[in-house]
Amino acid sequence: MTGLATPSPIAELHGIDRVRFDAEVRPAAQPVVLRGLAADWPAVRAARTSDEALVDYLKTFSHAEPVGAIVGPPEIEGRFFYQPDMTALNFTRGRSPLDPFLDRLLRDRTVPQPYAMAVQSIPAPDLLPGFAEAQGIDLVDTQVVPRLWLGNAIRVATHYDLMENIAVVIAGRRRFTLFPPDQVANLYMGPYELTPAGTPVSMVDPDSPDLERYPRFAQAMDNAWEATLEPGDALYIPFHxxxxxxxxxxxxxxxxxxxxxxxxxxxxxxxxxxxxxxxLRTLPEDQRRVWRTMFDHLVFRTEGDPAAHLPHHVRGVLGEADRDGLEQMRAALRQSLNRS
Known part of the structure; x- marks a missing residue:
């Protein structure tokens, strides 16, 4: 990426606990590498021994039921994305028992141009029953269900999650390149209707950006953060x-x-x-400005509580949100949409 800024290194912390995570890390809303957070996990120890040791360990939890997997041909070079005309994705979805998938990962290590393969975002109890109980972290509530991702040398397009996220590398190495939410205009968002990863992805390949087509991506790189994680390392990725x-x-x-x-x-x-x-998008510009002011005042509360001057019993939708109020708003919204 000659001519582009080098991403800033993501700050690192060691020996973090839940109290410090809640008091310092999350309120800052900045990504943080948590080195060695899962160094003692049995799966991490197996992965550091060898790929074979990891696969043997995972098979102690696996089952014969098929699980979801995606596969892409060698010519995509591991990048799960769109076909050139963007009417379809460049990979296919299927189902396979996990053990043959793991065996294929081991076999393909010596293939010069292997198929890109991944099992993505499957709840740990569904993919490997008992795995989560054998390893875990204490930075999140116990009811948060971990999800597992397995694959070979693949690349996932730049995207965002509508969640807080702690990602723990168990095996291999992963490079994360992060951009703050305010870089959305410089990342050239793809369509909402068809996406490789749930939420829309950036159309720019960060490893080989086409700056003639996507010139503002250079500004995104001025604000990029990056880290490479080893087995046992974790990364906190804030919302969006x-x-x-x-x-x-x-x-x-x-x-x-x-x-x-x-x-x-x-x-x-x-x-x-x-x-x-x-x-809102199709309104005249002067009306959009008015609605932006109303949203800033009522929704984003840029000038404080917009209903502070009203008695509590008449604040209505401007007061504290509750289930009854939500149901009333939903009913009003359904009625409004049916009329439009």
Missing amino acids: WWHAVASLAPVNMLCNYWWDPAPQGMANPYDALLLALFS
Whole structure:
């Protein structure tokens, strides 16, 4: 990436505990590498012994039921993305028992141009029953279910999660390149309707960016952060930080913990965004400015509580959100959408 800024190294912490994580790390809303967080996990110790030792260890938990997997041909060079015309993805989805998948990972280590293979984001109890109980972290609540990722040398397009995330490398090495949420305009977001990773991805290949087509990506790189993790290392990725992930070894495994500290049971902000695309985006510019002011005042509260001057019993939707109020708003919204 000649001519582009070198990403800043992500800050590192050692020996972090839950108290410090909640008091310092999460409020800062900055990514942090947690070196050696899972160094004592049995799976990490097996991976550091050899790929074969890791596979043998995983097979003590595996089962014969098929699990979801994705496969891409050698010509994609490990990058799960779109076909050139963007009407389809460049990989296929299928199902396979885990043991043959693991055996294929070992066999393909010597193949010059192997198929890209991955088992992605499967809850640990479903993929490897008992695995989560044998290793874990104390930085998140115990009800947070870890998810497992397995594959060879693949690249995941720059994307964001609508969750807090701690990603723990078990085997192989992974390079994470992160961009703050405010870089969205410089990352050239892809379509919402068809995505390789759930949420929209950046159209720019960070390893080989086309700056003639995506010139603002140079500004994104001015604000990029990067770290390479070894087995046992972890990375805290705050809510909505964009991240590209490159697995750098023929056998890779990651465990991640997603959680959402927002109040549960409320309306989905993602739905509000999609509705805004249809209801606000096409308005005249002067009207959009007015609505931006109203959102800043009422929703984002840039000037404090907009209902502080009202008695509590008449604040209505401007007061504290609760389930009853939410149901009333949902009913009003359904009625409004049915009329439009």
